[in-house]
Each structure stands twice: as structure tokens, then as C-alpha cells.
Amino acid sequence: MNAHADGTVPPPNPVPRGFSDRLRQIRYRAALAYCRLWRAAGGPDYVDEITYWEGILSQRPSSLFDRRVREAAFPPELRECAAELQRDDLRLPRLLELGSGPVSILASGIDEGLFTVVAVDPLARPYRYLLRLYGVTYPIQPLPGRGETLLKQFIPASFDIAYSSNALDHTRSPRRCLEQMCQVLRPGGFLLLEGFVREGTHGNWSGLHQHDLLTEHGSLTHLDRAGRQTNLTADLPLTCVSERVCQFKDRGIGAFGYEVTADMPPDPPWNYHDWYTLLLRRL
Numbered sequence: 001m002n003a004h005a006d007g008t009v010p011p012p013n014p015v016p017r018g019f020s021d022r023l024r025q026i027r028y029r030a031a032l033a034y035c036r037l038w039r040a041a042g043g044p045d046y047v048d049e050i051t052y053w054e055g056i057l058s059q060r061p062s063s064l065f066d067r068r069v070r071e072a073a074f075p076p077e078l079r080e081c082a083a084e085l086q087r088d089d090l091r092l093p094r095l096l097e098l099g100s101g102p103v104s105i106l107a108s109g110i111d112e113g114l115f116t117v118v119a120v121d122p123l124a125r126p127y128r129y130l131l132r133l134y135g136v137t138y139p140i141q142p143l144p145g146r147g148e149t150l151l152k153q154f155i156p157a158s159f160d161i162a163y164s165s166n167a168l169d170h171t172r173s174p175r176r177c178l179e180q181m182c183q184v185l186r187p188g189g190f191l192l193l194e195g196f197v198r199e200g201t202h203g204n205w206s207g208l209h210q211h212d213l214l215t216e217h218g219s220l221t222h223l224d225r226a227g228r229q230t231n232l233t234a235d236l237p238l239t240c241v242s243e244r245v246c247q248f249k250d251r252g253i254g255a256f257g258y259e260v261t262a263d264m265p266p267d268p269p270w271n272y273h274d275w276y277t278l279l280l281r282r283l
């Protein structure tokens with residue numbers, strides 16, 4: 001077993017296949033079959049998303065467990081928000097993450113004790129089976145749930161920070177998700193949104209890539225496939241704190257599903273796509 005330079009140790013290889021591993025396989029395959037049926041019935045196309053993550057997790061990339069990789073991926077804005085919130089309150093801030101995937105990029109926030117995280121993802125169950133199947137233990141485990149229905153799961157104003165990375169544009173209704181995130185966020189809390197600019201266009205409007213999002217003058221703008229434009233944040237009780245756009249390669253995320261795998265060119269085009277970061281404050 002190799003220790004990373006900073007002393008963190010990747011987990012041991014998965015134990016040899018036994019009854020419990022076979023059971024996990026069966027559960028995972030059943031979840032995948034259910035998603036296929038759902039897609040055939042006109043539901044969201046989750047199959048590509050799950051199989052993508054299976055490709056990543058089956059390689060058990062050691063970078064996932066490297067503290068320096070986690071720190072580099074962690075959004076710097078969140079460190080500042082956590083510090084400000086802790087100046088006014090002794091308890092740890094409570095953060096809600098929407099669409100975390102199986103390996104949230106917020107792991108460093110847990111390593112550093114910055115906040116507690118509740119993550120929500122509609123694919124939380126298949127992700128849990130996959131993580132167990134490949135022997136990956138991770139500090140953030142999502143709960144099953146959808147951004148559009150957060151109020152069915154959580155009390156209004158019960159979070160200090162709400163966060164989403166590269167997931168709003170994978171949802172059925174980014175606008176509905178934002179409304180719900182606003183409602184579960186307490187006044188004075190922070191909303192941090194980040195992701196690829198115009199992911200619908202980059203993803204050829206296939207699968208879950210059905211929305212183009214971009215930041216403009218402190219707001220989040222939505223464009224549909226026909227180019228119709230809507231300001232998603234204008235009439236919500238939010239004010240802009242900061243806004244920035246950089247190329248993805250300069251954002252600092254080197255793992256967590258963004259690794260360059262053997263079937264990709266060494267410098268994939270998505271490295272050069274624009275990436276927005278929008279920090280808003282709940283009024």
C-alpha cells in the first residue's frame with residue numbers, strides 16, 4: 001500500500017468476492033435495470049450518469065484520498081463563508097449539497113472541520129452500492145432526494161449554506177431547485193453555485209444535458225434548446241456576493257469524476273470549457 005506524500009493512505013483493495021459482494025452486485029444491477037425502465041417510460045436518463053461513475057469508481061483512483069487533491073478542488077469561496085458564519089455562531093455551519101454525485105468535491109471541508117454536510121442526489125442508492133462494491137469509503141454520503149422537492153425532506157431555513165457543482169443543469173427544473181434551495185436556506189446564509197457554462201450545448205442536448213446555464217451581472221441565466229432566455233435568480237431573495245468565470249483546467253479539480261481516463265484524449269476539450277462560480281447571499 002502506498003502512502004501519499006502528505007501521509008494519507010489509500011484504502012486497501014476490496015476484499016475477495018463473497019456472498020455480500022454478490023448481493024451488492026445484484027442490488028446495483030437491479031437499480032440500473034430500474035433506471036433503464038424509468039428512462040423507457042419517459043423519465044430522466046440516469047443510466048449514462050451511473051455507468052459513468054461506475055467507470056470512475058471501478059478504477060478506485062487514489063487521488064480521491066489525497067488531502068492535497070481534496071484541498072485544491074475545494075471551492076475557496078466556501079472557506080470564507082464558513083469562517084464568516086463561525087464568527088457569529090459557535091456551532092459548525094450546516095451545508096446542503098445538491099447533486100453531490102458519489103464522491104463530493106467538498107471532502108476537504110470535512111477533513112478541515114469547516115461544516116457538516118447533508119448531500120442529496122436522486123442516485124444516492126446506486127452510488128452507495130457502487131462505493132461498497134469497489135471498497136471505496138468516503139466522508140460524504142448523499143441521501144436519496146431531488147433538488148425540486150427539498151422542502152419535502154428538510155425544514156425551511158434549516159441550512160446555513162447551500163451548494164451545487166455541475167448538477168443544477170442535470171436536473172429537470174433548475175429554477176424549481178433554486179426556489180427550494182432558497183427556502184431551506186436561512187436568511188443571511190450563502191448559496192454557492194458552480195458548473196460548466198452552457199453544458200446543454202456542450203453535451204449536444206443529450207441525456208441529462210437539457211439546460212444551458214451561465215452567469216451574467218450577478219445572476220444565473222438559463223437558455224433552453226431553442227435559445228429562450230430566463231433569469232433564474234432575479235426574483236429570488238438573493239443578492240450577489242461574487243461572480244467569476246475561468247477555464248475548467250484553472251479551477252483546480254483533479255479528481256472526483258473529472259479525471260482523464262484511458263479512453264479520453266490526454267488533454268480533453270472539456271478542460272478548456274468555461275466554468276462559472278456564483279456566490280449569492282440569502283436576504
Ligand SMILES: C[S@@+](CC[C@H](N)C(=O)[O-])C[C@H]1O[C@@H](n2cnc3c(N)ncnc32)[C@H](O)[C@@H]1O
Nearest residue numbers: 099100101121123146147165166167170171172
Ligand atoms: C455531473 S454530476 C456532478 C457531481 C458533483 N457535484 C461534481 O461536481 O462532480 C451531476 C449529479 O446531479 C445529480 N442530479 C440529477 N438530477 C438531479 C436532481 N433533480 N436533483 C439533484 N441532483 C440531481 C445526478 O444524479 C448526478 O449525481
